[in-house]
Amino acid sequence: MDNQFLKMVSPLLFTLFLLGCSHQRIEVASVSTANDKIQQNTPTVLFNLPRTENNFPAYIEALKTFARENGISEAVIELGFADVYHLNRVITADKNQPEKKLTLAQYLAIAASESRLKLAASKMAEFHEQVNHAExxxxxxxxxxxALWGVESGYGRYQGKDDVISALATLAFEGRREAFFSRELVAALQILEKGYITKDEFKGSWAGAMGQNQFMPSSLLKYGKDGDGDGVIDIWTNTNDVLASIGNYLATVGWNSAGYWGNMITLPKDFDLTLAGLDNNKAKSLLQWQQLGIIFADAKSRPHYDEKAWLILPDADSTSVYLVYSNFKTLMHWNRSYFFAISVGMIADSLAEK
Structure with missing residues (x-):
C-alpha cells in the first residue's frame, strides 16, 4: 500500500474483527499490500463541487475523465463504472476504525494460537504440491x-464482499486520500482491461484490498504472478496464482534466501533502549549486540555473528524484545506492523519445525 496512507493509519495499530472463531481473520488497521505507486499521467482528479453524496454521480464523471487521461479504454471505463454506487459503510469504516491497542501477547494468542498453527500445518499438507511449486x-x-496466506485471508476464506470499483471511488470521493485511491482505481480498471477478473466478480475489502492475499490493485499489477501458466493472474480463486504472487512479492522487495526473521532475546539491566528501532543506522552485527549484553531467549537457529540485526520492542510496556534481521524488514514492507511480521514469522517457524 502507499507509504503515506500506511503512515496515516498505522498509529491506529491493531483492529480485531470476527474474534468469535479461531479460524477467522485478524485485520490490522493498516491494510496489507504493496508500497509502490503506479505511474500515471494525471496526478489528481479535477472536481470542485462539495463532497456530499448527491454530488457522487458528478464525481464519477470526473473519475471517468481521469481514467481516460490515464490510458483506460472507453469500453473498460463503461464496464468498470456500470452500476457503481456510493458505499456509505466504507466511509464509516474508514473514519471509525477502532483504536483499541492490543499487547503483543494478546495479538499472538489469536494470530498464532495453537489452533491456527495446526490449521497452517494442515494447509501446508493439503497444498503441498502448489506451495512447493510457488517456492x-x-x-x-x-x-x-x-503463513502469509493464512494471516491475510484465512486461506481464502475472508476476501471481502464489496465491489472494488465502488469502494475505491467512494474513498477517493471522500477526499482525505484522493490521490492514493484514484490511482488505485485506475489500477483496478487496468486489471479489468487485462481480463484477470470479471466486473461481477471484482470484490474485495472496504479499503479495496483484493483476493486471497489482499493485494491493492497496484500491488496485483506489480507483484502478481501467473502460477500455472494460463496467462491470467487470478488471486481470487486460483491457488497457484495466489501462492506464486505471495512468493513473488517477497522475492521482488528483497528476501534473503539464506536469512532469518528474528529471535527473542532478553536485555541486561539498564540497557540503552534508544538503540531499538529499524532505522538503518541502528543496525549492528550479531556479535556487537552480544557484546552489549543481549542474551538469546529461544532455541531457534540464528544467523552468523556478522549478520546485520536490529533490536525491536513491539510493546512499549512489554518485556518482549526481539533481534530481527533483513527478512523481518521485508515482511514489514508487506504490512508495517511489528505484530504482523512477528506472527507471520512464528507461523512459518512452526511449519519449518514439522
Missing part, C-alpha cells in the same frame, strides 16, 4: 507463503 518459481520458502 520453486519464486525462491521463497513454502512456510512463509503459507
Amino acid at each position: 520453486t518459481l519464486t525462491g521463497i520458502p513454502a512456510a512463509y507463503i503459507i
Whole structure:
C-alpha cells in the first residue's frame, strides 16, 4: 500500500474483527499490500463541487475523465463504472476504525494460537504440491507463503464482499486520500482491461484490498504472478496464482534466501533502549549486540555473528524484545506492523519445525 496512507493509519495499530472463531481473520488497521505507486499521467482528479453524496454521480464523471487521461479504454471505463454506487459503510469504516491497542501477547494468542498453527500445518499438507511449486518459481520458502496466506485471508476464506470499483471511488470521493485511491482505481480498471477478473466478480475489502492475499490493485499489477501458466493472474480463486504472487512479492522487495526473521532475546539491566528501532543506522552485527549484553531467549537457529540485526520492542510496556534481521524488514514492507511480521514469522517457524 502507499507509504503515506500506511503512515496515516498505522498509529491506529491493531483492529480485531470476527474474534468469535479461531479460524477467522485478524485485520490490522493498516491494510496489507504493496508500497509502490503506479505511474500515471494525471496526478489528481479535477472536481470542485462539495463532497456530499448527491454530488457522487458528478464525481464519477470526473473519475471517468481521469481514467481516460490515464490510458483506460472507453469500453473498460463503461464496464468498470456500470452500476457503481456510493458505499456509505466504507466511509464509516474508514473514519471509525477502532483504536483499541492490543499487547503483543494478546495479538499472538489469536494470530498464532495453537489452533491456527495446526490449521497452517494442515494447509501446508493439503497444498503441498502448489506451495512447493510457488517456492520453486519464486525462491521463497513454502512456510512463509503459507503463513502469509493464512494471516491475510484465512486461506481464502475472508476476501471481502464489496465491489472494488465502488469502494475505491467512494474513498477517493471522500477526499482525505484522493490521490492514493484514484490511482488505485485506475489500477483496478487496468486489471479489468487485462481480463484477470470479471466486473461481477471484482470484490474485495472496504479499503479495496483484493483476493486471497489482499493485494491493492497496484500491488496485483506489480507483484502478481501467473502460477500455472494460463496467462491470467487470478488471486481470487486460483491457488497457484495466489501462492506464486505471495512468493513473488517477497522475492521482488528483497528476501534473503539464506536469512532469518528474528529471535527473542532478553536485555541486561539498564540497557540503552534508544538503540531499538529499524532505522538503518541502528543496525549492528550479531556479535556487537552480544557484546552489549543481549542474551538469546529461544532455541531457534540464528544467523552468523556478522549478520546485520536490529533490536525491536513491539510493546512499549512489554518485556518482549526481539533481534530481527533483513527478512523481518521485508515482511514489514508487506504490512508495517511489528505484530504482523512477528506472527507471520512464528507461523512459518512452526511449519519449518514439522
